[in-house]
Amino acid sequence: MPLTAHLRELRNRLAKAIGAILLTTIIAGLFYKQLISFVIAPLPGCDPTTVGAPESERCGIVSTSGLLSPFTLALKVSLTAGLIGASPVWLYQIWAFLAPGLHRNERKYTRSFMAAGIPLFLAGAAIAYAILPTTARVLISFTPEGATSILPIDDFLDLATRAVLVFGLAFxxxxxxxxxxxxxxxxxxxxxxxxxxxxxxxxxxxxxxxxxxxxxxxxxxxxxxxxxxxxxxxxxxxxxxxxxxxxxDALSPDEASTLSAPHESAGSY
Incomplete structure (x- = not known):
């Protein structure tokens, strides 16, 4: 395939991957409030007026980055969800662009590794999300007595995203x-x-x-x-x-030698 055909193929693959990311980002944007609630759900007792909770465990979730902060937060959450949701599509586009240059057995191994890599990453991400309550509780416990932790929501989202990526990549x-x-x-x-x-x-x-x-x-x-x-x-x-x-098996001594055929033919002649 000439260079121009390779570039045209790359352009088409990138267009499909970006289109899938944009589509899933738009869909996630319609539910960004539910997504944010899902992400901050592991935070324990995040209410400054929580009755019966130790003061060191009380916290309040705030947005402190200005007037555009809610829009920026919604865009960040939607884009992250879009990248994750469209990952099968753009991963397949990467593989489809590289596959013609691989041998048949290499393509088979690549498919197997991709099929194993996605569940491993998701398993690590699930464990990270499951331990987020413990992580948040430990960090909030360092709050001095008589004080209330004010947690910027974008900081916690960054922490949760970093934990998910670290666990997923480690797996x-x-x-x-x-x-x-x-x-x-x-x-x-x-x-x-x-x-x-x-x-x-x-x-x-x-x-x-x-x-x-x-x-x-x-x-x-x-x-x-x-x-x-x-x-x-x-x-x-x-x-x-x-x-x-x-x-x-390739070097088995019981395998007939290729030199025996001419010898037998000569004897029979």
């Missing part, structure tokens, strides 16, 4: 290792030999990347990622065994 690490193994870059034996360093690295990453420093949030990230790492080692080990068995 992609085992898939990356499996991809490198299938590509022949690393072996399962090498991956297993890294287990001490991987556990320490995952724990340190969880301590740094999580929004709060409470042990529950760190374990909620480090535990599943460590389990997925060992699962990736098991998958890589099975793949190495399959590859070794395939190579052994």
């Amino acid at each position: 992609e690490l085992p898939l990356l290792l499996v991809m490198l193994n299938f590509a022949g870059v690393i072996t399962a034996r090498r991956m297993i030999s890294w287990w001490r360093h991987m556990i320490i690295g995952i724990t340190v990453f969880a301590a740094i990347a999580t929004p709060s420093s409470d042990p529950l949030t760190m374990l909620a990230l480090a535990g599943p990622v460590t389990a997925l790492y060992f699962l990736a080692c098991a998958v890589a080990s099975l793949n190495d065994r399959r590859r070794a068995h395939k190579d052994t």
Whole structure:
């Protein structure tokens, strides 16, 4: 395919991806209030007049960025929801643009990795959302006695978005290792030999990347990622065994030599 055809194909793929993002963003904009309520739902006791709650746990949600803040907030939430909602479309467009340059087995592996990567990311995002109440409660607990925490809603949305992205991307690490193994870059034996360093690295990453420093949030990230790492080692080990068995079959001594055919034909002559 000439360069102009590649550029035309890229333009068409980008137009479809952007169109899908715009469509889902417009649809999300119609329900942005419900989306904001869903995001801030994990905040515990966010009412300065909460009866019976300790003062250190009382908080109020405010918008402090000026007159345009509600519109900017609605646009940010709608665009984020649009990117997430249209992710199957634009991910497919990226794959469809790259697929013609791949071999048949590479296309098969790419589809499999994409099919596994999306659920892994969503699982990490779901865990991040599930622990947001604990994260918010721990952070609010640092409020001095007699004071009320005033929480800018856009700050909490940024924190929630960062937590979802961190957890979602962290859950992609085992898939990356499996991809490198299938590509022949690393072996399962090498991956297993890294287990001490991987556990320490995952724990340190969880301590740094999580929004709060409470042990529950760190374990909620480090535990599943460590389990997925060992699962990736098991998958890589099975793949190495399959590859070794395939190579052994290719060099089997019981296989007839291609030189025997001319010899037999000469004898029969």
